[in-house]
Amino acid sequence: MDHWQVHGFSSLRIENWDGEFTVFQPESGKTHFLNEMGLQVLIMLGQSPVTLEGLCQKLSEYFTLLPDTQFPEQIARTLQRFEALGLIVRVKESA
Amino acid sequence: MRAGQLSRDAFRVLLTGSGLRVKTGPFNLSIRTRLPQLIDQLYRMYAHYSLMGEAEIAEFHVRVISRCSIRRPFARLIQFEVDGRSPFPPVPAEQALATLEWGINLAIAMRINHLLLFHSAAVERNGHVLLLPAWPGSGKTTLCTALIHRGYRLFSDEFGLMDPQSGAFFPLPRLMPLKNRSIEVIRDYLPEAVLGPEIPGTLKGTVAHVRPPQESIRRTDETAQSRWIVFPKWSTGAALQLEPLPRSEAFLLLASNAFNYELLGETAFNAVTHLVRNCECRKLVYSDFDSVLAALDALTDMPADMN
Structure with missing residues (x-):
């Protein structure tokens, strides 16, 4: 099962704009615009590698979300987008 | 000389x-x-x-x-x-x-990459710069022309030139190209404006340049900090709207319309963050000069703690 983690979390520059966030990634030179959910995804994947299921559980707890069958699909799409942007990488389970 | x-x-x-x-x-x-x-x-x-x-x-x-x-x-x-x-x-x-x-x-x-270049008109009033960032066709040159003939000092109709370290804006008062209908609009509203010849058939249609006021050119070395960022949009017949703009949106709009934001990397990120945190941000829709001049005068007259 794929695990995910943030690529160089400590180097990210994060600015809070009243609940919306700009994230500067020095490696790519890109600035990303995230909502609270997107930022928490980065923070959680910055702490340690996590699977999709594990991430969904952490997010549900953090945002006190009711069970929603579509939620994992939404988060999976977010992970794919973050991967395409170079913000996160897949890692082997043993990592 | x-x-x-x-x-x-x-x-x-x-x-x-x-x-x-x-x-x-x-x-x-x-x-x-x-x-x-x-x-x-x-x-x-x-x-x-x-x-x-x-x-x-x-x-x-x-x-x-x-x-x-x-x-x-x-x-x-x-x-x-x-x-x-x-x-x-x-x-x-x-x-x-x-x-x-x-x-x-x-x-x-x-x-020019030692300065952050916003695609923006910039004028100064009461010692501070009013930035007017906009995409082509938003009417920023036309609005800028009206402002500089009503007491604002011209920095530029095209570039907001910012030193990313100090946050100071540099004047760059150059000829301002009015396009198509804007030429007649300005001739009617500002008969005192000095315009160059009408040049038809360019890629942008007919163009006529406004000569910058002498006073703006004379003070070309006087930099200033920005205090207001207003994103203008001319819209036929629209009632005036000058509304607060969330700073997150202002950041995105500014960063995406800067010529060299990505090139300057973290320096630009820091500079835009500092700029947006220290400015009042508004979005503006207008269709007539009298009302927009009154609104921008009121905004730029307000003491810093009342904006």
Whole structure:
């Protein structure tokens, strides 16, 4: 099962704009615009590698979300987008 | 010494010889051309610019030259060159002034990377800069023209030039190209504005340049910090709206319309963050000058703690 983690979390520059966030990634030179959910995804994947299921559980707890069958699909799409942007990488389970 | 203090003949000798060397904001510019019509136009439109000192170095060496075309043997064509390179194809000779001005802007946009370059009009009132960032077609040059004839000092209709370290904005008062209907609108509203010739058939339609006020050119070395960022949009018949804009949105709009944001990387991120955190941000929709001038006067008159 794929695990995910943030690529160089400590180097990210994060600015809070009243609940919306700009994230500067020095490696790519890109600035990303995230909502609270997107930022928490980065923070959680910055702490340690996590699977999709594990991430969904952490997010549900953090945002006190009711069970929603579509939620994992939404988060999976977010992970794919973050991967395409170079913000996160897949890692082997043993990592 | 100002260019307008030269005799017409001395002005022509410079343009056709070693170059007319003028100071435009933080940059020095050397212009050469032998086109009589362009020389006449520049004599009028560049009259207020200071001539550079002998020891000063010009950052940009530009030239407008005649060109022959095998395909169009009877057409009078010209070409713009910057440091010997031609970024544009030849155009009809009547478009020489517009091509020269666009060429200089292009050279600034492509080469200046020690400053953060916002695609924005910038004017100063009460000691602070009002930034008016906008995409082409939003009417920023037209609005800027109205403002600088009603008490605002021109920094630029095209570039917000910001030192990313200090946050200071640099004036770059250059000719301002009105396009199409804006020309008549400004002629009607501001009969005192000095306009260059109407130049039809350009890529942007008919263009006529506004000459910057002498006072703005005289104070070209006076930088200022920005206090207001207003994103303008002209919309036919629209009632005036000047509403707060979330800072997150202002950040995105500013960063995405800067010419060299990505190139400057973290320096630009820090500079835009600092700028947006220290400015009042508004979005503006307008359709008539009287109401927009009153609204912007009120905004820029307000003490800092009441914005």
